[in-house]
Amino acid sequence: MLEVTGIQFPIIWEDKNANLEQLDSLINDVSDSTDILILPEMFTTGFSMNPVPYSETMEGTTVNWMKNIANKMDSAVCGSIMIQEKNIYRNRFLWVLPGGEIDYYDKAHPFCLNQEGKYFEAGKNRKVFEYKAWRIFPNICYDLRFPIWNRNDMNYDLYINVANWPSIRSFAWKQFLSARALENQAYTIGINRIGTDVFGVEFSGDSRIVSFDGTSVIEAIPGNTQILHAILSKEKLDNYRKKYPFLADRDLFELKK
Numbered sequence: 255m256l257e258v259t260g261i262q263f264p265i266i267w268e269d270k271n272a273n274l275e276q277l278d279s280l281i282n283d284v285s286d287s288t289d290i291l292i293l294p295e296m297f298t299t300g301f302s303m304n305p306v307p308y309s310e311t312m313e314g315t316t317v318n319w320m321k322n323i324a325n326k327m328d329s330a331v332c333g334s335i336m337i338q339e340k341n342i343y344r345n346r347f348l349w350v351l352p353g354g355e356i357d358y359y360d361k362a363h364p365f366c367l368n369q370e371g372k373y374f375e376a377g378k379n380r381k382v383f384e385y386k387a388w389r390i391f392p393n394i395c396y397d398l399r400f401p402i403w404n405r406n407d408m409n410y411d412l413y414i415n416v417a418n419w420p421s422i423r424s425f426a427w428k429q430f431l432s433a434r435a436l437e438n439q440a441y442t443i444g445i446n447r448i449g450t451d452v453f454g455v456e457f458s459g460d461s462r463i464v465s466f467d468g469t470s471v472i473e474a475i476p477g478n479t480q481i482l483h484a485i486l487s488k489e490k491l492d493n494y495r496k497k498y499p500f501l502a503d504r505d506l507f508e509l510k511k
Contacts, residue, residue: 293333
């Protein structure tokens, strides 16, 4: 079994301290038995294309905050923030474990409508995190649209997407999450923000945890600050894949990025 928790909340624009204070309060209501705590994309700033003043290093305030939360909760903590490495900026999914171990995934598909690629360098590598006998595939927002990038040729069990996905495209968000679960026979989690940014873009959240057969385990109430919690069964997943061994029949081709 794996206990997972996601927090859907209204990100305050480019105000790291206020967002971390919000999360400190919300985390007080998270179950002590949670194995993974999942936060949205750019959870300290919102989806800002202003990395120079707001990005951090891997030794920065937010990374240290995530380490403290991971130790306090004895759980993995993940979400994306702006990271600076020399003169390069990345939209980075951080995976922080108790004890301070960190892994990460850099967003591979910068969002074209915001010219994200002008400000953040795209990642080129897919990743899988191994944790408590689970294989976990990390993903950031717009990456969700690309099934070939997400195809389960890496034997992952759980797909996590953290997002700033606007409400105007919420139908697509929900359909993509179900599709990724079905085609990859994997539990799929999408944790999105709510609220309105400084440009008037609205975010309804619609965070979801989807089972390996495409059915919803739990769905957030649109527009509500909410803590989603679920218990995932590896045994049920393995039995489903044995009963329906569809992944063995997938097409083989070389993935290039």
